[in-house]
Amino acid sequence: MNIFLLEDDTETASYLINGLTELGHRVDASGDGNTAIAAIMARPHDVLVLDRMVPQRDGLSVLKAVRAGGCNAPALILTARSRIEDRVDGFEAGADDYLVKPFAFAELVARLNALARRPPPVETVTSLRAGEIEMDLLRRTVHRTGREIDLQPREFSLLEYLLRNAGKVVTRTMLLDRVWNLGFDPRTNIVETHVSRLRAKLDDGFGTGAIRTVRGAGYMIVDHEG
Amino acid sequence: MPRTVRGLAFAVALICGVVTTLLAIGATVLVHRELERQLDARIEAETKGLLGYYEDHGFEPLARLIAMREQRIGLGGVGYLTGVDAAGRSTAYLLIDAQGRRHAGDLAAATPKPGWSEFVRFRRPDGSTGVAQAMNSTLPDGGQLIVAADRAVIQTMHWTMLKLFGVGWAVTLLLTTTAIIGFGRVVRYRLNGIETSAAAIMAGDFSRRMPLDGSHGEFDRLSLILNRMLDRISALLDNLRQVSGDIAHDLRTPLQRVRNRLDAMTNAATGAAHEDQLHAAIQDMDDLLGLFSSLLAISEIEGQSIRAGFKPVPLDEAVGEIADIYRPAMEDERRAFTVQTVPVIVRGDRRLLQNVVANLLDNALLHTPSGTPVCIGLQHGAEGAVLTVRDEGPGIPPAGHERAFRRLTRLDASRSTPGHGLGLSLVAAIVEAHGGTVEIVPSDTGLTIGMVLPAE
Numbered sequence: 001m002n003i004f005l006l007e008d009d010t011e012t013a014s015y016l017i018n019g020l021t022e023l024g025h026r027v028d029a030s031g032d033g034n035t036a037i038a039a040i041m042a043r044p045h046d047v048l049v050l051d052r053m054v055p056q057r058d059g060l061s062v063l064k065a066v067r068a069g070g071c072n073a074p075a076l077i078l079t080a081r082s083r084i085e086d087r088v089d090g091f092e093a094g095a096d097d098y099l100v101k102p103f104a105f106a107e108l109v110a111r112l113n114a115l116a117r118r119p120p121p122v123e124t125v126t127s128l129r130a131g132e133i134e135m136d137l138l139r140r141t142v143h144r145t146g147r148e149i150d151l152q153p154r155e156f157s158l159l160e161y162l163l164r165n166a167g168k169v170v171t172r173t174m175l176l177d178r179v180w181n182l183g184f185d186p187r188t189n190i191v192e193t194h195v196s197r198l199r200a201k202l203d204d205g206f207g208t209g210a211i212r213t214v215r216g217a218g219y220m221i222v223d224h225e226g
Numbered sequence: 227m228p229r230t231v232r233g234l235a236f237a238v239a240l241i242c243g244v245v246t247t248l249l250a251i252g253a254t255v256l257v258h259r260e261l262e263r264q265l266d267a268r269i270e271a272e273t274k275g276l277l278g279y280y281e282d283h284g285f286e287p288l289a290r291l292i293a294m295r296e297q298r299i300g301l302g303g304v305g306y307l308t309g310v311d312a313a314g315r316s317t318a319y320l321l322i323d324a325q326g327r328r329h330a331g332d333l334a335a336a337t338p339k340p341g342w343s344e345f346v347r348f349r350r351p352d353g354s355t356g357v358a359q360a361m362n363s364t365l366p367d368g369g370q371l372i373v374a375a376d377r378a379v380i381q382t383m384h385w386t387m388l389k390l391f392g393v394g395w396a397v398t399l400l401l402t403t404t405a406i407i408g409f410g411r412v413v414r415y416r417l418n419g420i421e422t423s424a425a426a427i428m429a430g431d432f433s434r435r436m437p438l439d440g441s442h443g444e445f446d447r448l449s450l451i452l453n454r455m456l457d458r459i460s461a462l463l464d465n466l467r468q469v470s471g472d473i474a475h476d477l478r479t480p481l482q483r484v485r486n487r488l489d490a491m492t493n494a495a496t497g498a499a500h501e502d503q504l505h506a507a508i509q510d511m512d513d514l515l516g517l518f519s520s521l522l523a524i525s526e527i528e529g530q531s532i533r534a535g536f537k538p539v540p541l542d543e544a545v546g547e548i549a550d551i552y553r554p555a556m557e558d559e560r561r562a563f564t565v566q567t568v569p570v571i572v573r574g575d576r577r578l579l580q581n582v583v584a585n586l587l588d589n590a591l592l593h594t595p596s597g598t599p600v601c602i603g604l605q606h607g608a609e610g611a612v613l614t615v616r617d618e619g620p621g622i623p624p625a626g627h628e629r630a631f632r633r634l635t636r637l638d639a640s641r642s643t644p645g646h647g648l649g650l651s652l653v654a655a656i657v658e659a660h661g662g663t664v665e666i667v668p669s670d671t672g673l674t675i676g677m678v679l680p681a682e
Contacts, residue, residue, distance in 0.1 A: 104512075154550060180547075181577075182551070182577065182580065183581070184580075184581045186585075187585070187592065187649065188587075188591045188592060193554045193558060194551075194554055197554050216505060216508065
């Protein structure tokens with residue numbers, strides 16, 4: 001996909017550009033706000049990655065400017081601060097996601113994939129499917145190869161989020177943020193506990209695991225037939 | 227308002243002086259008026275009496291009466307003006323016939339004009355000169371009757387008043403000055419005490435405090451509040467000093483570990499072992515970054531700018547959600563996990579309040595053995611919502627209760643359990659930012675963290 005990166009620290013920028021290019025993405029980058037606006041408006045991008053603190057115009061101001069100019073590509077704001085107001089400011093400026101520095105590269109990639117694959121705003125999907133697993137969003141039921149699996153509401157939301165991002169890595173912090181709406185990272189392995197419970201229910205009686213662990217990154221539900 | 231004690235003293239003395247003077251002038255004017263009125267009334271009464279006598283008996287009998295009267299008055303018969311002149315006389319008469327000859331009376335003065343005269347100069351029987359108030363009434367046959375009263379009484383009154391108020395003024399001045407000097411001394415003495423202590427503190431004696439005399443007066447209260455401020459500052463300083471030391475100490479170990487791993491990787495073979503070291507190094511770095519994030523989070527929360535975003539939060543729901551999230555972990559460790567809440571609304575930040583509960587549950591999971599019961603309680607209390615998180619684990623000895631909320635404090639000296647020792651400091655920072663209080667509730671067994679949050 002076409003990614004635009006606004007980052008003034010050259011070392012971080014080249015690390016991100018190299019990493020993203022290796023994954024097959026095309027990256028346009030700029031180190032200051034004004035050239036960033038020109039570059040974003042010059043050609044369409046699938047996703048924008050904007051550092052909040054850059055010279056001249058900061059990331060939020062750039063985002064406001066390009067949103068006003070008609071650009072509606074999903075945007076992820078990078079920031080060194082985790083303040084609640086910053087987060088709110090970011091979403092008000094039109095950001096779709098928010099990542100606090102320092103972050104793991106895998107975390108950024110997972111979030112960019114989630115952003116680029118975001119379903120259209122109007123929700124018409126009533127069922128989700130990945131591999132053997134089928135979820136009915138209206139009747140709130142889950143089946144694996146036709147056998148019904150009884151899930152708790154929180155397990156259901158967890159599985160729903162994984163299914164919506166099927167085939168993509170979902171990180172621990174994404175789950176904390178999106179499934180449980182927690183703005184902090186617990187010191188205990190709460191996420192692992194929930195995932196292993198869900199796994200136990202999904203895999204009971206089946207030979208293969210429905211949810212894959214991606215080491216150093218997160219979890220993924222496998223999206224292939226059979 | 228004067229801003230110095232000297233200025234204040236001067237202003238008070240000035241005001242006292244002006245007020246005393248005004249009072250003196252006012253009193254003098256009032257007494258003066260009253261005395262003049264009385265003189266006039268007396269002259270009028272005398273004149274009226276004498277004229278009546280003239281009408282009844284004629285000119286010559288009047289002359290005789292006047293002569294008689296002058297003798298009687300000489301004995302002080304009209305007693306309400308005493309000591310007016312040397313002869314004890316205050317009233318004089320003069321009777322003049324139509325031809326202008328003096329027939330009776332000894333008023334030693336030029337004949338005043340008909341009607342009232344205010345200041346008639348006359349010679350007293352003892353030879354001194356005086357000023358008199360006089361009324362000249364023309365008789366039907368062309369003669370004149372003059373009744374005069376010595377104004378000396380008024381002058382005497384003026385002197386008396388002047389002396390009286392002179393003494394009064396002097397006494398007032400003396401008292402005010404003494405009071406002000408005394409007051410100034412006390413103020414300066416107390417301020418000197420505060421100044422000396424402040425200078426000593428600035429010079430580095432941080433244990434020095436403002437002097438107290440136990441009087442609970444204004445200065446004691448000022449000193450007391452300054453001492454409380456100093457206690458707070460010194461606690462913060464101690465905390466800062468401790469935290470900087472602890473950070474340096476806490477960072478050395480994991481950094482050393484990362485360094486060792488990287489070192490090992492430079493000469494280790496490639497393959498799975500290599501990758502394990504790499505992941506372990508990343509894990510160590512994540513721990514370090516986590517430590518920094520927690521420290522930053524605490525200072526952000528203590529910065530208090532977060533209050534602007536506070537909204538009403540149904541605390542029971544917020545707590546319930548966290549409890550649901552933690553329930554599987556509790557069940558996996560076969561812990562009895564009970565949650566008893568009542569509906570309470572507090573003003574705050576939902577995520578931060580949830581973070582408090584999550585932190586305490588993390589602590590219970592990390593620091594008590596599997597199977598240890600954990601319970602959350604939320605009730606209404608006298609001062610707001612009372613939130614408690616209790617576990618039946620080993621607890622914290624009372625000596626450690628105060629230290630437990632300090633940053634980077636880990637009460638198990640071995641530092642073998644995971645964590646940075648920031649959980650309870652974060653809890654304390656969040657609760658305090660919400661205007662609440664947090665403490666370790668003393669109990670014989672287990673550990674109960676009790677919080678009071680102001681309810682809406």
